[in-house]
Every structure is written in C-alpha cells, then in structure tokens.
Amino acid sequence: MMKVAVFSDTEKVEIREIEKPIPKKGEVLVKVKACALCTWEQRIFKGVSHVPFPFIGGHEVSGIIEELGEDVDENRWKKGQKVALRLLETCGECYYCRMGEQNLCEMIGKKRQNGLAIPGPGGLGEYLTVSSTRLFKIVDDLAFEVGALSEPLACVIHSIQRAHIEIGNDVVIIGAGVMGLFHVMMSKKQAARVIVSEVSEERRRLAKVLGADDTFNPLQEDPIEKIKKITEGRGADVVINTTAISKIAQQATQMVGKTGRVIFYSSQHPDSPISISPDWIHNSEITITGSVSPSISDFQKSTRLLSSRIITPEPLISEVIPFEKVQEAFQKATDPRNYRIIVKMNE
Ligand SMILES: [Zn+2]
Ligand SMILES: [Zn+2]
Structure with missing residues (x-):
C-alpha cells in the first residue's frame, strides 16, 4: 500500500x-x-x-x-x-x-x-x-x-518558441506570477528587452531581480499608451498574456506592433469573447496564437536548462x-x- x-x-x-x-x-x-x-x-x-x-x-x-x-x-x-x-x-x-x-x-x-x-x-x-x-x-x-x-518551465519554453523572439525585440509580459516570471527569464535568454505589466509591487520587484528591463503598474498607467511610448509608437514585437482575464487578452492585441506576435498563454476564466479588428490584422500582419502544455521536445529542453543551471x-x-x-x-x-x-x- x-x-x-x-x-x-x-x-x-x-x-x-x-x-x-x-x-x-x-x-x-x-x-x-x-x-x-x-x-x-x-x-x-x-x-x-x-x-x-x-x-x-x-x-x-x-x-x-x-x-x-x-x-x-x-x-x-x-x-x-x-x-x-x-x-x-x-x-x-x-x-x-x-x-x-x-x-x-x-x-x-x-x-x-x-x-x-x-x-x-x-x-x-x-x-x-x-x-x-x-x-x-x-x-x-x-x-x-x-x-x-521541469513541467512549468517546459510549458513556457513552448510559449517562447511560438513567440519567435528575435534578438533585441521588445517583449511585453502581462502578469508576473510564476508563469510570467518564467517568461521573463526565458525572454532574457533570447536577448530581448523585457517589459512587465503587473499590479503587485512585490511581483514587479521580483521581475526586475529576474532580469526585466522595465516594469509598470497597469492600474496606474494605461498599458497600451505605455507600450506605445517606450517603443517609439510602434507597439511591442511580442506580447504574452499570462493572466486569465479576457479584457486583458483584448488589451494584449492592442499593445502589439506590425508583424508582432500575441500569445494567449493562460486559460481564460471566464472565457469572455473579445473583439478584434480584422482590418488591423490585415494591415499589420500580426499573429495571434495560443500556447498550451509542453511537447516532448519542450520537456527535453526544460530538463536540460534546469540541470545545467542555465535557468535557476x-x-x-x-x-x-x-x-x-x-x-x-x-x-x-x-x-x-x-x-x-x-x-x-x-x-
Ligand atoms: Zn503545471
Ligand atoms: Zn496523440
């Protein structure tokens, strides 16, 4: 027994x-x-x-x-x-x-x-x-x-690969819970500039410790304006939503610039529909995608990153x-x- x-x-x-x-x-x-x-x-x-x-x-x-x-x-x-x-x-x-x-x-x-x-x-x-x-x-x-x-890191590796981060990209991570913070660590390994949107001061502090270049409180600053301002009006190259709130998923699609990638990482509770401009997708060539669970190769990569202490x-x-x-x-x-x-x- x-x-x-x-x-x-x-x-x-x-x-x-x-x-x-x-x-x-x-x-x-x-x-x-x-x-x-x-x-x-x-x-x-x-x-x-x-x-x-x-x-x-x-x-x-x-x-x-x-x-x-x-x-x-x-x-x-x-x-x-x-x-x-x-x-x-x-x-x-x-x-x-x-x-x-x-x-x-x-x-x-x-x-x-x-x-x-x-x-x-x-x-x-x-x-x-x-x-x-x-x-x-x-x-x-x-x-x-x-x-x-290993499993949560593997989930994030899956997400990061779907984001196709290029060196020097502006990556916005919404939410700095465990999953958001894993995204911060992995995005820094891709040589991105990482901006974190998070209401909790303590979580913003830890995001900084783990390498975030900039953090802000979305209740104090308008997230869309903030991202436009620090990207010379373009919007981010990558936006990853790690929160379960559909209104924020909508905002995520408005923070991204031309050719940008939006990742809906978290499951949504409740799953409220959002509205989106098809013409904006047409004109900006943005990609909106999801990320769910890890594949076998993500797991392999995750256990290697942890074992080699590349991710701590x-x-x-x-x-x-x-x-x-x-x-x-x-x-x-x-x-x-x-x-x-x-x-x-x-x-
Ligand atoms: Zn899990
Ligand atoms: Zn199968």
Whole structure:
C-alpha cells in the first residue's frame, strides 16, 4: 500500500491509502520526491475547474527510479536515477503526436497511464508507474523541488518558441506570477528587452531581480499608451498574456506592433469573447496564437536548462511543505501572495 493525496471535495484534500502500482512491461516505478502545485490544481481545489472526486492531482513531479519493469533499457535507466516526469497522457499515434505536437494529442485525459486506481495525473502520491518514454533525467545535484519545475518551465519554453523572439525585440509580459516570471527569464535568454505589466509591487520587484528591463503598474498607467511610448509608437514585437482575464487578452492585441506576435498563454476564466479588428490584422500582419502544455521536445529542453543551471528558478519557490500537510499546502498555494508551493515527500 502507499499514500496519496486526493481531492475529495471543494477545498478539501485528504490522504488515503491505495494499492502501490507494479510496473508493467516497458514501465518504471518512480518514487515521487517533490510535486509542485500548479494553477490547474489550485483551480480544482477552489472549485473553479471541476473533476470527478476522488481525484489525485499533481503533474509537476520529480522523483527517483525505484524499479524497472520488463524490457526497460537497463543501460539507459538505472535504479536511483533522478528524473522529472512528463505526466500528460499522450498516445504517440494520433495526427498531432506524429507531427511532434504531443501537447495537442487527441487522447489527452482520456486514458489512465500511471498505474493508480484513482483518476488524475497522480503526482501527489508516493509512487507512480510510467512508461520509460515519459522519464527525463535530471542531474544528481539538482534539488528535487527544482526538478519538479521541469513541467512549468517546459510549458513556457513552448510559449517562447511560438513567440519567435528575435534578438533585441521588445517583449511585453502581462502578469508576473510564476508563469510570467518564467517568461521573463526565458525572454532574457533570447536577448530581448523585457517589459512587465503587473499590479503587485512585490511581483514587479521580483521581475526586475529576474532580469526585466522595465516594469509598470497597469492600474496606474494605461498599458497600451505605455507600450506605445517606450517603443517609439510602434507597439511591442511580442506580447504574452499570462493572466486569465479576457479584457486583458483584448488589451494584449492592442499593445502589439506590425508583424508582432500575441500569445494567449493562460486559460481564460471566464472565457469572455473579445473583439478584434480584422482590418488591423490585415494591415499589420500580426499573429495571434495560443500556447498550451509542453511537447516532448519542450520537456527535453526544460530538463536540460534546469540541470545545467542555465535557468535557476529557486526564487519562484515560496515554500516547501511536507506531504502530511498537503491541505495546508493548497491553502498556501491559492494565496495570491505566494509563488510556487512544493509538496515534498518523506524519505
Ligand atoms: Zn503545471
Ligand atoms: Zn496523440
């Protein structure tokens, strides 16, 4: 038997005992070490997003290999290897998977692939079984809590690649939560000028520490005027909206200049339609696109950036909380003053 944390009701997470999974052919048993609490799980906790209870959350996971199933390559995967897990369930066979766009797989959420008796990605538990194709090595001296951030960084790598940032571009990032701040770090690695729009003074401060060239409060300055002013009237080359507010998505489309790229990074709650001028799109050649989840290659890049310490996301971790206090961890994760809260498993 083993322990898992399950959502059992709105704002209620409890620890239950379930059967410990056994790795099947091609699978590996992973002992979970750390699991970060993403906005998605926070929305489930708060009742904004709905899942059938009971449900095991946790998709930002690091751990170690505990046992190899039959036919797993023993030269590549060894007991004790530190790994990050890609828990998005993808089939490898649909049109999008075959095109390398596994983040858009037709089977996402449709079949359980972690060996657990309760639905959900399953990172908030002691063990998981996954196909070895979903393991990504992280180096020995990388802390598990940092390794658990492989998934959110991979999401941001996907977004940054869709933004096609060129050297010296003006990149506006709306919102400086965890995802906005990851975008700040990654945009700086592309040699962009990074401007952050954020209402919280503390978050603007951290954006600066992490490399933002300019920050402003959109409640004090008109965001569209502000961006026009600092780009000689052109508008930004790239605007990335990391907030869930549709009115801001509308503003994002008005902050971008000719040939610019607008990325709708965050899911929208509620999803209110926005209006847009087709003639402006015609005349400016702007691109409006989305970004959702990481593909396999994004995950590969993410674990390399973390392992090589090219990206050091420690400032985005507000607190590491032991598994027994998972209820408290969720309460803290949903407090807007906090960045990522990490649940750490016992030894
Ligand atoms: Zn996530
Ligand atoms: Zn697929």
